Amino acid sequence: MGVARETSEVGRGLPVAVDAMGGDKAPGQIVEGACQAARELGIPVLLVGDGDYLARYAAEPGVAVQAASEVVGMDEDPGRAVRVKRDSSLARCAEAVRDGHACAMVSAGNTGAAMASALLRMGRLSGVARPAIATVIPVPGSTPTVLLDSGANVDCTPQMLVQFAQMGQVLATERFGIVEPRVGLLSIGEEPTKGNALVKEVHALLAGGAAGPQVRFIGNVEGRDVMTDHVDVVVTDGFTGNVVLKTLEGGVKAVVGGVLAALTADEAVKEAARSVLPALSPLADELDPDSYGGAVLLGVNGVCVISHGSSGARAVVNAIRVAHHASEEHLVRRLESVIASTQVAAARG
Amino acid sequence: MGVARETSEVGRGLPVAVDAMGGDKAPGQIVEGACQAARELGIPVLLVGDGDYLARYAAEPGVAVQAASEVVGMDEDPGRAVRVKRDSSLARCAEAVRDGHACAMVSAGNTGAAMASALLRMGRLSGVARPAIATVIPVPGSTPTVLLDSGANVDCTPQMLVQFAQMGQVLATERFGIVEPRVGLLSIGEEPTKGNALVKEVHALLAGGAAGPQVRFIGNVEGRDVMTDHVDVVVTDGFTGNVVLKTLEGGVKAVVGGVLAALTADEAVKEAARSVLPALSPLADELDPDSYGGAVLLGVNGVCVISHGSSGARAVVNAIRVAHHASEEHLVRRLESVIASTQVAAARG
Numbered sequence: 001m002g003v004a005r006e007t008s009e010v011g012r013g014l015p016v017a018v019d020a021m022g023g024d025k026a027p028g029q030i031v032e033g034a035c036q037a038a039r040e041l042g043i044p045v046l047l048v049g050d051g052d053y054l055a056r057y058a059a060e061p062g063v064a065v066q067a068a069s070e071v072v073g074m075d076e077d078p079g080r081a082v083r084v085k086r087d088s089s090l091a092r093c094a095e096a097v098r099d100g101h102a103c104a105m106v107s108a109g110n111t112g113a114a115m116a117s118a119l120l121r122m123g124r125l126s127g128v129a130r131p132a133i134a135t136v137i138p139v140p141g142s143t144p145t146v147l148l149d150s151g152a153n154v155d156c157t158p159q160m161l162v163q164f165a166q167m168g169q170v171l172a173t174e175r176f177g178i179v180e181p182r183v184g185l186l187s188i189g190e191e192p193t194k195g196n197a198l199v200k201e202v203h204a205l206l207a208g209g210a211a212g213p214q215v216r217f218i219g220n221v222e223g224r225d226v227m228t229d230h231v232d233v234v235v236t237d238g239f240t241g242n243v244v245l246k247t248l249e250g251g252v253k254a255v256v257g258g259v260l261a262a263l264t265a266d267e268a269v270k271e272a273a274r275s276v277l278p279a280l281s282p283l284a285d286e287l288d289p290d291s292y293g294g295a296v297l298l299g300v301n302g303v304c305v306i307s308h309g310s311s312g313a314r315a316v317v318n319a320i321r322v323a324h325h326a327s328e329e330h331l332v333r334r335l336e337s338v339i340a341s342t343q344v345a346a347a348r349g
Numbered sequence: 350m351g352v353a354r355e356t357s358e359v360g361r362g363l364p365v366a367v368d369a370m371g372g373d374k375a376p377g378q379i380v381e382g383a384c385q386a387a388r389e390l391g392i393p394v395l396l397v398g399d400g401d402y403l404a405r406y407a408a409e410p411g412v413a414v415q416a417a418s419e420v421v422g423m424d425e426d427p428g429r430a431v432r433v434k435r436d437s438s439l440a441r442c443a444e445a446v447r448d449g450h451a452c453a454m455v456s457a458g459n460t461g462a463a464m465a466s467a468l469l470r471m472g473r474l475s476g477v478a479r480p481a482i483a484t485v486i487p488v489p490g491s492t493p494t495v496l497l498d499s500g501a502n503v504d505c506t507p508q509m510l511v512q513f514a515q516m517g518q519v520l521a522t523e524r525f526g527i528v529e530p531r532v533g534l535l536s537i538g539e540e541p542t543k544g545n546a547l548v549k550e551v552h553a554l555l556a557g558g559a560a561g562p563q564v565r566f567i568g569n570v571e572g573r574d575v576m577t578d579h580v581d582v583v584v585t586d587g588f589t590g591n592v593v594l595k596t597l598e599g600g601v602k603a604v605v606g607g608v609l610a611a612l613t614a615d616e617a618v619k620e621a622a623r624s625v626l627p628a629l630s631p632l633a634d635e636l637d638p639d640s641y642g643g644a645v646l647l648g649v650n651g652v653c654v655i656s657h658g659s660s661g662a663r664a665v666v667n668a669i670r671v672a673h674h675a676s677e678e679h680l681v682r683r684l685e686s687v688i689a690s691t692q693v694a695a696a697r698g
Contacts, residue, residue: 139603140603140604140606140607140610141607141610151537154537154544154545154546155545155546186592188500188503188587188588188591188592188595195503195588196503196504196586196588197503197504199588222592222595222599223591223592223593223594223595223596223597223598223599224595224596224598224599224602225599226596226599226600227599227600227602227603228599228603237545238537239537239544239545239548239589240588240589240592242537242572243535243537243571243572243589243592243593244572244592244593244596245572246537246571246572246573247572247573247575247593247596247597247600248572248596248597248600249572249573250571250572250573250574250575250576250577251575251576251596251597251600251601251604252600252604253573253576254488254489254576254577255489255600255601255604255605255636256604257489258489258490258632258635258636259608259629259632261489261490261632262628262629262631262632263625263628263629265628269624269625269628272621272624272625273625273628275618275621276612276618276621276622276625279611279612279614279618279622280608280611280612282611283607283608283610283611286607287604287607
């Protein structure tokens with residue numbers, strides 16, 4: 001707990017630790033994005049990774065370098081990687097946050113290993129049963145939807161989902177400035193009686209106020225609501241959340257691919273399409289996961305942003321911006337406070 | 350069991366029973382679709398519903414009418430509706446199949462009540478633990494993907510999912526002529542160790558051949574594979590399946606809506622878009638759920654097609670076509686045989 005307090009309070013001058021070796025396009029695109037964030041956003045960065053490779057960037061303005069001799073592979077077993085590779089760039093990033101040398105960490109590497117590193121090195125926030133991954137889903141023409149858990153915990157208890165509701169509400173407020181975010185429980189019908197055994201129990205808890213007065217629970221929502229303006233935070237278990245996330249990814253890709261295929265089918269259409277494609281580019285930008293700066297691991301004692309494995313420089317810039325903002329806005333302290341408030345209430349009640 | 354045999358064998362001349370009162374656009378669009386199917390596809394139909402309303406259609410070629418005095422509302426409790434409304438159009442459709450007066454039934458009404466009516470009136474196929482709803486997901490430029498269970502059973506045992514794999518394989522073969530459909534288990538990673546407790550158990554069973562030699566199990570698939578050509582049948586529990594289905598619906602709608610909004614944003618774009626929109630219409634058609642004729646309830650002793658609540662005439666025509674094809678191709682008998690084969694093996698083994 002102490003570390004997070006310190007981190008937040010002295011955070012303004014601290015760099016964002018960036019795992020230079022994590023991601024399909026590491027280190028090239030990752031380093032490029034980090035240098036760009038330092039240069040263009042004025043956010044100091046600490047590049048962590050291969051010392052020889054990174055040495056040449058140490059002179060860049062706002063960029064510091066820390067050598068780490070090991071790399072966690074994208075498909076490596078997370079538990080083993082964290083146990084064995086003690087000098088990995090990922091572990092060193094998490095330690096930089098823990099030790100107050102960085103205000104936040106960003107990695108586009110192995111998601112499971114990033115989670116495990118953050119959890120083991122930074123520790124869990126007091127009162128949190130299990131950290132969750134919160135992902136941001138674009139909603140064309142509106143504020144995005146926060147979806148959690150999107151993959152950290154495949155089998156969940158009802159109490160875990162109640163905390164996800166609390167943590168998701170805090171993130172929606174911090175990241176998008178939504179004052180009273182509408183929190184919905186993902187189910188297969190709006191009625192409280194709809195859903196599997198887990199969802200029915202969680203519905204009863206949330207409807208009964210178990211998440212505290214800060215959480216504005218609007219009841220069950222359905223898959224079709226995720227990409228709409230009907231809800232700001234969608235709460236679900238990590239299995240369903242991950243399936244939703246990837247289903248949307250695949251669905252959006254299939255439709256966008258279909259549109260592009262249709263518009264390039266023959267020369268006449270191609271010619272006509274040339275003048276409409278620019279009109280579609282803001283939408284393409286809005287739907288691009290790179291615009292959203294990655295997922296956030298909520299419930300650990302520090303800011304940890306996990307970017308898509310395919311992140312390029314632009315995604316890294318956005319992830320660093322998001323991580324820095326979360327630190328500036330005291331995300332961790334806010335999470336701690338909302339979790340503590342209901343624990344006090346539960347102890348009294 | 351006897352009923353299904355009879356139904357299939359004498360099915361060629363039998364009509365498809367159509368619930369004229371079920372659906373948001375009932376009876377108008379439903380009846381219109383049914384008459385169109387009779388006229389244009391030469392499939393005889395039995396319209397079941399309000400006798401006064403339907404009387405005028407009795408003279409149409411290929412159309413017969415059966416009066417039913419009650420209607421199950423779209424939001425009515427399915428259990429209660431089936432218990433209390435014994436003369437509902439839905440119940441009478443299911444009875445027509447059971448009694449050998451129709452080769453199949455089609456309803457765009459209350460999904461839960463349609464399921465319950467079919468199950469109670471037609472009975473369950475011998476050896477089937479629980480019937481499942483199989484939905485067809487469009488894949489631009491390829492054969493659709495069969496997704497099951499998409500909502501019949503929210504809490505599932507591993508054995509139920511093994512049967513879903515068997516039944517889905519039969520449907521993909523019957524409906525799309527796929528010789529050895531690739532059957533995937535929906536999870537959150539390709540490795541057998543990925544997934545929740547249920548998925549891990551099912552993976553072990555399917556990999557061990559529990560679904561029999563007919564089922565070509567390709568391992569875990571992810572949400573992003575559903576709308577691709579990587580898999581033909583996606584097996585999951587009814588909660589996750591329903592979430593996937595509605596998530597895709599919402600995602601496709603959001604993207605298509607975004608494209609249309611962008612292409613009509615101002616006069617200049619609108620003018621240019623006029624010449625590309627026709628190129629997009631085959632894609633729009635491909636993505637339209639009305640093209641696919643609805644979901645099929647697998648595991649009951651008769652053919653039951655459940656169409657989207659918002660079905661218009663075109664969706665009804667397609668649902669009738671699908672129902673008739675399933676009857677002609679002996680879908681029920683094929684299901685019975687694949688289920689029986691592994692039961693015999695299990696008894697022997």
